[in-house]
Amino acid sequence: MASGIVNIRRDVDDKFYRYRMPLLTTKIEGKGNGIKTVIPNMADVARALSRPPAYPTKFFGCELGAQTSFDEKNERYIVNGAHDANRLRELLDGFIDKFVLCKSCKNPETELIILKQGRSEDIIRDCKACGERTGVDMRHKLTTFILKNPPVKVKKGKKKTGTGDAAAGVGGGGDSPDAEASPAENGEESDDELTKKIKAEAKDxxxxxxxxxxxxxxxxxxxxxxxxxxxxxxxxxxxxxxxxxxxxxxxxxxxxxxxxxxxxxxxxxxxxxxxxxxxxxxxxxxxxxxxxxxxxxxxxxxxxxxxxxxxxxxxxxxxxxxxxxxxxxxxxxxxxxxxxxxxxxxxxxxxxxxxxxxxxxxxxxxxxxxxxxxxxxxxxxxxxxxxxxxxxxxxxxxxxxxxxxxxxxxxxx
Ligand SMILES: [Zn+2]
CATH class of the missing domain: 1.25.40.180 (Serine Threonine Protein Phosphatase 5, Tetratricopeptide repeat)
Structure with a gap:
């Protein structure tokens, strides 16, 4: 499967580049009006990017003007219509550039946080490598989706057990009906809130x-x-x-x-x-x-x-x-x-x-x-x-x- 792994930044032609992800794959299902493109390894790709799989999927939808759907429990991520794998890979590069890479140092180890100022909300890439916080382009349609489905802490472990356990991913809304985002999880918190939360969790x-x-x-x-x-x-x-x-x-x-x-x-x-x-x-x-x-x-x-x-x-x-x-x-x-x-x-x-x-x-x-x-x-x-x-x-x-x-x-x- 060595060929199935690519650099997260595909413009970096360095086989020792340490940030890698699975090469996105596609599978066309259905026909006629119901034809759709399933991305079987979207969950794995997204995991490598530390983003909920719904984000890149929705990004494809925004870019292609196509409907998307996701079934997080079964890790099925779908873009309506027939789309070429190479096209989606190119789009993924765009997603990575706009919503993953630190704008300052281009390192992919960033976390998305939502900064609220008054009535406006900004989505920020918080870079673990250089410490810079850089905003994403809020004109992109995906930002609306992200604000509605803020990032939650990604759970460890690939498959979850039990029932009703929300997959690593977005909190709620979108096309997955049940999960609900806890407001405490969505992005920026004051130090005090953080402390409180840590203490509560430690007690647990x-x-x-x-x-x-x-x-x-x-x-x-x-x-x-x-x-x-x-x-x-x-x-x-x-x-x-x-x-x-x-x-x-x-x-x-x-x-x-x-x-x-x-x-x-x-x-x-x-x-x-x-x-x-x-x-x-x-x-x-x-x-x-x-x-x-x-x-x-x-x-x-x-x-x-x-x-x-x-x-x-x-x-x-x-x-x-x-x-x-x-x-x-x-x-x-x-x-x-x-x-x-x-x-x-x-x-x-x-x-x-x-x-x-x-x-x-x-x-x-x-x-x-x-x-x-x-x-x-x-x-x-x-x-x-x-x-x-x-x-x-x-x-x-x-x-x-x-x-x-x-x-x-x-x-x-
Ligand atoms: Zn950086």
Whole structure:
């Protein structure tokens, strides 16, 4: 299927370009007046673009003056009429340019947010790579659809279980009758609202609800693995590794890049024998001469942790116990967490207190280091906004630390 994967920016002729998507495919169904073009892999394409599949589908409709329909549950995305795959691919390029790529740096890692000012609403591309926020052309018809069906947090896991579970995608209206968008989800929120929400969600997590659900287990489909590799590579070059003392190690051929790749490639094939695997990882780092470096901790965190991080921390803990030594190493570990929840799996944000707790309980983090980290926004591992979000999310844990500290003071008196 290698030929079925293309660069998100098709104008970039670089086989090492890290942002890839499945090549859009089409299937003509029906005939006569009822002829229609089904896009069987629209959900996958949209996932690679981090957009609800309804958006590009509707975009095609706008551009072609055609009716569209989508059945999110069965992942059926349809444009009425017979349309050539190449034509739709060209249109998709247009969608990507207008609604995905950062206008400033052309990076596709952006999030659509809706900014309300008085009565007017703007749709903004919030770039994870350079931090710029650039507006989309509000004259485009699709903007009306987006405002009516604001982006909701994309759920992890490919297939959802249960009933009535809205697919990753738009909130409501459109052609899918049941789902309803929560106003809290639509775009811009003040810091206070964000904090409130994170706290509420964190409280929820204490009841082991969300995380206990099946679809949080590590998704090992090739697609998910690819996604993680992308996140890893993206994380490693999109943001500086903090190149303070060890020169430029950002590229995939550096020892760090090699370690990360190796771990990614072997992580899911070790058949339950975690200990042997961890020893092999350490050995690999040794061979590369970087087993003592703090950056290796960052790379390992990025390569090992997935959205199942809460189960993975105890599993991989011994490796981190062996590699995390100084404060600098702890900060690198926190940097890895920051990228995991900030860039790769934003829906893990509410789990940050639990993640920190798990690391703390394994003695991988010291109170002073976490507190210092949690109270100082830094651009070292992510962009500033992400860094801020992650720290806000960590507040319940920091508070717990503080209170636990007070308690022990009382005991001593
Ligand atoms: Zn940008």
């Amino acid at each position: 997590l204490n009841n082991e609800t969300t995380l206990a659900k099946e679809d949080w287990s590590a998704d090992t489909s090739p697609e998910a693995v690819k996604q993680r590799i992308k996140a890893l590579e993206g994380g490693m070059s999109g943001v500086s590794l903090g190149g303070d003392d060890e020169g430029s190690d950002d590229d995939a051929n550096s020892p760090y890049g090699q370690l990360g790749k190796w771990v990614e490639e072997n992580r899911d094939s070790h058949e339950g024998d975690t200990k042997t695997f961890l020893v092999a990882v350490y050995k690999k780092a040794e061979d590369l001469g970087i087993e003592k470096k703090h950056k290796s901790v960052l790379v390992l965190a990025q390569a090992l942790f997935t959205d199942d991080v809460l189960n993975e921390i105890p599993k991989y803990g011994p490796l981190f116990a062996k590699t995390v030594s100084s404060e600098k190493h702890q900060k690198a570990l926190l940097g890895g967490v920051e990228r995991l929840v900030g860039l790769s799996h934003p829906d893990l944000l509410p789990a940050v207190p639990k993640i920190l707790m798990a690391l703390y309980q394994l003695d991988l983090l010291e109170e002073e280091v976490v507190t210092q980290w949690g109270t100082h926004v830094s651009k070292k591992y992510t962009d500033k906004e992400t860094s801020k979000k992650v720290r806000k999310a960590s507040e319940p844990f920091l508070k717990w630390l503080e209170e636990a500290d007070d308690d022990s003071d009382d005991d001593e008196e």
